[in-house]
Amino acid sequence: MSLLQKQMGKFPIGIWIAIAAILLLTIIAWLGQLYSLLDWEGAINLGLQNDRFDGDLAEQTWALESWGVAMADMIWPFPLAIIALIGIFKHKFYGMIAAFMELAIGVYFPLFFAFQRWELHLETVILALLLWTLPSLLGIIGLWKNRRFFEI
Amino acid sequence: MYQLTLIGWILIGFGMITCIPLLMAQLTILIDPKGQRAKDILIGKGEEWRNETHFKFSYGAAIADWLIFFPIFILAIIGMIVLKPWGYLLLSIAGTIQIYINTILWFTEKKYVYPNLGPWKYYTYFWGNFMYWGVGALIYGILKIAGMITF
Numbered sequence: 001m002s003l004l005q006k007q008m009g010k011f012p013i014g015i016w017i018a019i020a021a022i023l024l025l026t027i028i029a030w031l032g033q034l035y036s037l038l039d040w041e042g043a044i045n046l047g048l049q050n051d052r053f054d055g056d057l058a059e060q061t062w063a064l065e066s067w068g069v070a071m072a073d074m075i076w077p078f079p080l081a082i083i084a085l086i087g088i089f090k091h092k093f094y095g096m097i098a099a100f101m102e103l104a105i106g107v108y109f110p111l112f113f114a115f116q117r118w119e120l121h122l123e124t125v126i127l128a129l130l131l132w133t134l135p136s137l138l139g140i141i142g143l144w145k146n147r148r149f150f151e152i
Numbered sequence: 153m154y155q156l157t158l159i160g161w162i163l164i165g166f167g168m169i170t171c172i173p174l175l176m177a178q179l180t181i182l183i184d185p186k187g188q189r190a191k192d193i194l195i196g197k198g199e200e201w202r203n204e205t206h207f208k209f210s211y212g213a214a215i216a217d218w219l220i221f222f223p224i225f226i227l228a229i230i231g232m233i234v235l236k237p238w239g240y241l242l243l244s245i246a247g248t249i250q251i252y253i254n255t256i257l258w259f260t261e262k263k264y265v266y267p268n269l270g271p272w273k274y275y276t277y278f279w280g281n282f283m284y285w286g287v288g289a290l291i292y293g294i295l296k297i298a299g300m301i302t303f
Contacts, residue, residue, distance in 0.1 A: 061205040068259030076252050097294055100241060101248040108220045108249050116212030144238075 014142025021139035030078040033070040106136030178214035244293025250286030
């Protein structure tokens with residue numbers, strides 16, 4: 001039995017890591033995006049967004065792109081995170097599958113962001129990789145190690 | 153239970169027809185980011201990037217796709233061929249990524265490309281096929297892992 005399969009309270013450690021990664025995505029990324037859509041200026045002041053719609057032309061273009069990403073995040077990964085968390089806590093198979101998908105997006109999107117903007121916002125890029133890509137990758141491994149934990 | 157059936161082969165074939173040309177086009181931007189060949193393939197012959205944001209968006213997508221999507225896609229096909237459940241899991245993950253990136257493209261790029269392409273091109277090889285394949289791969293992968301279908 002590996003460390004990731006060691007029971008710690010209600011779940012094995014690997015599943016706790018997956019839950020933590022999904023919570024990091026949900027609280028900082030998806031809820032941040034939701035707030036951005038509701039109050040873009042407020043999101044910039046909080047550091048959730050970098051670009052203003054009333055900035056120079058380049059900044060406006062990045063702001064439009066960021067807005068599109070925020071909309072996409074509300075339609076797909078945000079609901080997926082809710083389904084994953086509910087399913088995991090109920091030990092259901094659908095929770096594991098939704099979690100795998102959520103965490104795959106958690107690995108993919110910070111890299112997508114990083115290679116676009118590392119010259120512009122290096123700190124944000126490093127933060128995104130540490131907060132989302134790394135935990136999501138560990139979460140995927142943790143889930144796979146404990147896949148028999150879930151009922152079909 | 154994880155037998156590779158006709159439906160599985162169709163999804164593999166459709167996925168390859170849809171994704172491989174894009175991945176090859178993305179390779180040109182990775183090899184020579186500012187080259188004319190990358191522009192010719194990705195945005196049209198003789199066309200220019202709209203601005204630096206447009207270029208960086210495409211460049212970021214190309215790296216992320218080659219680092220994440222492409223390996224998952226190839227491993228999914230291998231897994232399906234060797235009859236392993238992880239093949240179907242990776243298939244559904246590849247589908248998820250396609251749905252995600254194409255939802256972003258719907259909001260960020262449609263207003264620029266749709267007027268030039270028209271509905272037939274846009275809703276088939278340019279954008280639609282990626283979404284149809286993503287949804288198909290996602291649903292088929294899940295149903296197969298859950299043992300809810302045998303075909």
